Amino acid sequence: MAIYNEFKDKVALVTGGAGGIGKATVRKFGVNGCKIFICDINDEVVNKTIDEFKKEGIDIDGVSVDIACEESVKSMVDACLKKYGKIDYLVAAAGIYKDRKLTEMSFEEWKQTIDINLNGVFLVTHLVLPQMLERKQGSIIVFGSQAGIRGSALHTHYAATKSAMQGFARSLIYEVAASGVRINCVAPGVIRTPMTMNGSAEKLEKWLETIPMRRFGEPEEVANVIAFLLSDDASYIVGQTIPINGGSVVNT
Numbered sequence: 001m002a003i004y005n006e007f008k009d010k011v012a013l014v015t016g017g018a019g020g021i022g023k024a025t026v027r028k029f030g031v032n033g034c035k036i037f038i039c040d041i042n043d044e045v046v047n048k049t050i051d052e053f054k055k056e057g058i059d060i061d062g063v064s065v066d067i068a069c070e071e072s073v074k075s076m077v078d079a080c081l082k083k084y085g086k087i088d089y090l091v092a093a094a095g096i097y098k099d100r101k102l103t104e105m106s107f108e109e110w111k112q113t114i115d116i117n118l119n120g121v122f123l124v125t126h127l128v129l130p131q132m133l134e135r136k137q138g139s140i141i142v143f144g145s146q147a148g149i150r151g152s153a154l155h156t157h158y159a160a161t162k163s164a165m166q167g168f169a170r171s172l173i174y175e176v177a178a179s180g181v182r183i184n185c186v187a188p189g190v191i192r193t194p195m196t197m198n199g200s201a202e203k204l205e206k207w208l209e210t211i212p213m214r215r216f217g218e219p220e221e222v223a224n225v226i227a228f229l230l231s232d233d234a235s236y237i238v239g240q241t242i243p244i245n246g247g248s249v250v251n252t
């Protein structure tokens with residue numbers, strides 16, 4: 001396992017920090033001495049996650065947020081800055097994934113996915129970036145998906161937001177990279193988290209057949225790539241989308 005000495009005393013803000021990939025990322029950064037601020041949808045999951053990591057000796061705090069609500073995101077970012085004084089790393093993991101045919105999708109359902117997966121990333125990045133630009137350092141990860149690269153049945157709304165993350169990352173670099181702030185996008189395949197593993201056995205079996213490695217990814221395998229991309233080892237990588245998928249999509 002790689003050790004990242006530069007994470008010590010840095011501050012990482014992880015949205016969706018109580019979720020599968022969010023928690024794996026918290027642990028990866030926490031064991032490397034990073035201070036962590038998490039946010040997630042309600043106090044119960046946030047407090048449970050904080051308690052769990054405090055027991056592991058990780059310096060962590062957090063609040064509940066609705067990532068789609070401007071006011072809520074502002075008070076969350078303010079709380080993080082008040083607690084730790086800066087944000088070095090942003091991991092924008094909060095997201096939802098719902099099955100629905102386009103013809104059966106209400107406009108409300110469409111908008112909910114766009115609000116959380118796309119507008120939520122705008123809101124948090126918009127508020128975190130100014131202090132990164134001012135300090136001329138910072139690194140951001142947004143989440144694409146295999147669904148955004150090759151499409152996914154029943155997920156026009158989800159896939160649209162995930163393709164958008166690739167465009168977001170590769171466009172924002174023109175505004176921030178020269179100032180020393182980096183952004184990249186990770187595009188996981190099927191990872192074993194609450195988001196995917198509550199599907200039927202039949203659905204999971206079908207997914208497995210499409211993966212050359214014949215297994216699902218572990219959240220830690222995504223967290224490892226996030227750590228590398230945020231670290232100084234990735235100092236010349238910006239605007240890229242990195243697939244993490246056991247080979248299910250190659251040559252993107």
Ligand SMILES: NC(=O)c1ccc[n+]([C@@H]2O[C@H](COP(=O)([O-])OP(=O)(O)OC[C@H]3O[C@@H](n4cnc5c(N)ncnc54)[C@H](O)[C@@H]3O)[C@@H](O)[C@H]2O)c1
Nearest residue numbers: 016019020021041066067094095143145188190191193195
């Ligand atoms: N698991 C996979 O196979 C997979 C594949 C591709 C991309 N991704 C992406 O990775 C990211 C993390 O997903 P995960 O697998 O850890 O899922 P997860 O469901 O375990 O975690 C997502 C977290 O986001 C939180 N969240 C949802 N709506 C929110 C809101 N309005 N405000 C604040 N928090 C909210 C949830 O409570 C949850 O804890 C997501 O952006 C997802 O789209 C996951």
